[in-house]
Amino acid sequence: MIPGPEIRITAGERVRHRLVNDLPQPTAVHWHGIRIENAMDGAAPLTQAAVPPGGTFDYDFVAPDPGTYWYHSHDRGFEQVARGLAGPLIVDDRAPWLGEQGAATRELTLVLDDWLLDADAAIVEDRWDDLHSAAHDGRMCNTVTVNGSAYPELHMQPGERVRLRLMNTATARILALALPGLSPHLIALDGHPVPPRAVETILLGPAQRADVVIDMPLAADAPTALLLDPGNGEWVDVAAFVATGEPLAPVEDDVRPLPGWGTLSAPNLSDPQREVLLMEGGAMRGMSEAVYRGETMDFRELASNGMVWAFNGVAHGMDAPMFRAALGRTVHLEMTNRSVFPHAIHLHGHHFEVLARSGALNTPGDVRDTVLIGADETLEIAFVADNPGQWMLHCHMLSHQKAGMMGWFEVA
Ligand SMILES: [Cu+2]
Structure with missing residues (x-):
């Protein structure tokens, strides 16, 4: 099924699932945004060997924090996630919220995805590791779905207040969303609560989530819908909210x-460990050279190895960590995007605060596990390195990840 079945537990409970690999290729499952124990992170080949065809792996971990998360393949993700190996992982709070005063009475999980389909609505098969799209904005697709359907109708009672758990499982597309006429209020980002704030648009990079409360009007002036800006400023409907049933007060x-x-833990910014992440590469800007598998290569040689991106001068740096942090230390990470494309940078095992001097795509003070960085932007984040292990740090535009935007850090 598309998306995968919703896994739902209460914060502090264990998730236990056996991965049975019936695919013709190796795979692993990453539990995105969960501050998990390292061995269960599913980040092949760093935290486990990929599970071969016919093999199994038992995932068993505690989900400590409430919120909207997801799980997805983390081996050959640019193909496997694009084929639909992803699903929602919802962690309920121990304290009640639904039904309380001012809260929603109901919630809906809306998994947004983007598919590259041909005229027969079949997945286009032959462009998984196309270097041209990897050097641009990734494998941009042509069909946006909500819970696996194109333009579904979602039934709402007039007057109803509903919590939407929006997630972007697309491998490349940044989703600019709007909910006109529904007075949307943002209440959480990447699982983490934010003080409720009215929003006109919601920008969701690949892998990001937003929880939004909407109020279905008693009588709408216009049809109510979830709108998407495909990039040209012309908003299109991706799902309809249809008034059904008895009106509620x-x-x-x-x-x-x-x-x-x-x-x-709150970051201690008085004397943090300062690290930098420089992103280079891609079309129209490129890079003169980078290290790949221990060898310095020029642009042509890198491209012949499928590499068109680098972090700190290293393409797909799996041999050594980008940095090491002592357990409990605050890390201040300054990211600079020296390319003409935006990126969605994800840190495994940790959530981080977006600091004041940040780019246009983020609000300072927000806490996230995946952050958007625009062309030529610099962004500062901070987090407490309180989860021991080896943690991937990569672009969640998965063809960028494959083509070099991948590294890791160690907490010990
Ligand atoms: Cu990227």
Whole structure:
């Protein structure tokens, strides 16, 4: 099924699932955004060997934090995720929120994806590792779906207040979303609660999530829908909200904040460990040279090895960590994107705060596990390295990841 079945547990509970690999190629499962124990992170080949065809792997871990997360293949992800190996992982809070004063009465998980389909609506098969798209904005597709359907109708009672758990499982497309006429209020980003704030648009990079409360009007002036800007400023419908059933008395109260986590350490910025992440490469800018597998190569040689991107001068640097942090130390990471394309940078095993001097695509103070960085932007983040192990750090535009935007850091 597309998306994969929703896994739902309560914060602090264990997730236990056996991966049975019936694919003709190796695979592994990553539990995106979960501050997980390293051995269960599914980040092949760093935290486990990829599971071969016919093999199995038992995942067993605690999900410490409530919120909207997802799971997906983390081996050959540019193909496997694009073929649909992804699903929602919802961690409920121990404290009740639904049904409380000012909260929603119901919630909907909306998994947004982008598919490259041919005229027969079959997946285009032959462009998985196309270097041209990897050097641009990734494997951009042509069909946006919500929970696996093109333009579904979602039934809402007039006056109803509903929590939407929006997630972007696309491998390349940044989704600019809007919910006009539904007074959307943002309440969480990447699982982490934010003080409720009214929003006109919601920008979701690949792998990012946003929880949004909407109020279905009693009588709408216009059809209500989830809108998407495909990149040309012309908003199109991707799902319809259809008024059905008895009207409810509209909720007049301000949107109730989600309960705070209380489980995430605050960064200590008085004397952090300072690290930098320089992103280079891609079409129109390129890079003169980078190290790949221990060898310095020029642009042509890199491209002949499928590499068109580098982090700190290293393409797909799996041999050594980008940095090491002592357990409990605050890391201040300054990221600079010296390319003409945006990226969606994901840190495994940690959530980080977006600091004040940041690019246009983020709000300072937000806590995330995946952050967008625009062309020629510099972004500063900070996090407490409180989860021991070897953690991947990569672009979640998965053809960028494959073509060099991959590294890791160690916490010990
Ligand atoms: Cu990227």
